[in-house]
Amino acid sequence: MRRRALVTGASSGIGAATARRLAAEGYRVALLARDAVRLRKVQQELAGQGHLALVCDLCDPEAIASAFAHLDGEFGGLDLLVNNAGVGYRAKVEELEEEPLQRLFDTNVLALLFTCRAALPLLRRGKRPVVVNVSSVVGRRGIPGQVAYAASKAAVCSIGEGLRIEWAEDAIAVCTLDPALTATGFFDAQPNPAGLPDPDLSQAVGPEAVAAEVLALDRQPRPERTLRWKWHLLGVLSLVAPRLADRLLVRNLGGGWRVPR
Numbered sequence: 124m125r126r127r128a129l130v131t132g133a134s135s136g137i138g139a140a141t142a143r144r145l146a147a148e149g150y151r152v153a154l155l156a157r158d159a160v161r162l163r164k165v166q167q168e169l170a171g172q173g174h175l176a177l178v179c180d181l182c183d184p185e186a187i188a189s190a191f192a193h194l195d196g197e198f199g200g201l202d203l204l205v206n207n208a209g210v211g212y213r214a215k216v217e218e219l220e221e222e223p224l225q226r227l228f229d230t231n232v233l234a235l236l237f238t239c240r241a242a243l244p245l246l247r248r249g250k251r252p253v254v255v256n257v258s259s260v261v262g263r264r265g266i267p268g269q270v271a272y273a274a275s276k277a278a279v280c281s282i283g284e285g286l287r288i289e290w291a292e293d294a295i296a297v298c299t300l301d302p303a304l305t306a307t308g309f310f311d312a313q314p315n316p317a318g319l320p321d322p323d324l325s326q327a328v329g330p331e332a333v334a335a336e337v338l339a340l341d342r343q344p345r346p347e348r349t350l351r352w353k354w355h356l357l358g359v360l361s362l363v364a365p366r367l368a369d370r371l372l373v374r375n376l377g378g379g380w381r382v383p384r
């Protein structure tokens with residue numbers, strides 16, 4: 124039987140690339156996002172038949188419930204859930220505003236928890252069920268200018284650690300994927316009230332590289348996969364030698380940040 128996957132945030136970037144890759148590998152894919160036009164365009168490009176577009180704002184728990192009722196009716200279960208939808212927020216703490224801050228945590232953290240809750244009955248009926256939660260390298264190391272975003276991604280890493288033990292009794296594998304810089308529309312979409320400089324995307328990988336890692340995790344689940352080893356080391360170093368980690372980070376970030384006293 125074809126594997127059945129749900130990809131959130133499938134209207135662009137990493138989610139769209141993941142939907143395309145899974146469909147090319149023979150999966151039946153449900154795509155979820157808010158923008159119906161972009162979502163249906165991605166759906167039409169997918170290889171194979173039987174894919175589903177779910178137009179849903181994940182910040183609305185009732186919309187999540189009705190999307191999952193629809194998904195259950197069409198798929199009858201779920202083998203892979205990719206919690207990918209997310210938004211950024213490039214701002215110093217002193218610049219944070221309530222609405223975008225609320226939206227950040229609603230989208231990146233609360234929606235992921237509500238989606239997991241709604242998906243559990245379907246995953247229990249799945250074959251070798253797998254969840255991939257898309258965090259970020261900054262989920263394991265906070266950074267200046269993106270303090271709130273990094274905190275939301277740290278929450279995603281924490282959710283993975285607890286959830287994979289909660290769901291072990293249902294044999295549902297829970298994986299955390301930590302991409303580094305990826306060339307998508309993410310940076311244009313994020314609020315950036317003071318115009319802090321965006322990273323140099325010439326260093327970025329394409330979203331297809333991240334999609335390939337999602338597929339690899341579905342085939343061979345691992346607790347966590349960090350896509351740039353320097354960030355993996357920085358995360359470890361931040362626990363065992365935080366002053367050294369701060370120095371290394373400041374030296375490599377550019378942007379005029381200072382090493383703390």
Ligand SMILES: NC(=O)c1ccc[n+]([C@@H]2O[C@H](COP(=O)([O-])OP(=O)(O)OC[C@H]3O[C@@H](n4cnc5c(N)ncnc54)[C@H](OP(=O)(O)O)[C@@H]3O)[C@@H](O)[C@H]2O)c1
Pocket residue numbers: 131132133134135136137138155156157158159161179180181182207208209210211230257258259260301302303304305306307308309310312330
């Ligand atoms: N790009 C990077 O460098 C990078 C690095 C590390 C981690 N990540 C993470 O990777 C994930 C995908 O990001 P991306 O780079 O592919 O960015 P993107 O192109 O901006 O994609 C974000 C997706 O999330 C969806 N989304 C946002 N809010 C939503 C909501 N309330 N309800 C439903 N869908 C929503 C968007 O669709 P609609 O607007 O149509 O709803 C879009 O499909 C995010 O979790 C991001 O934090 C990205």
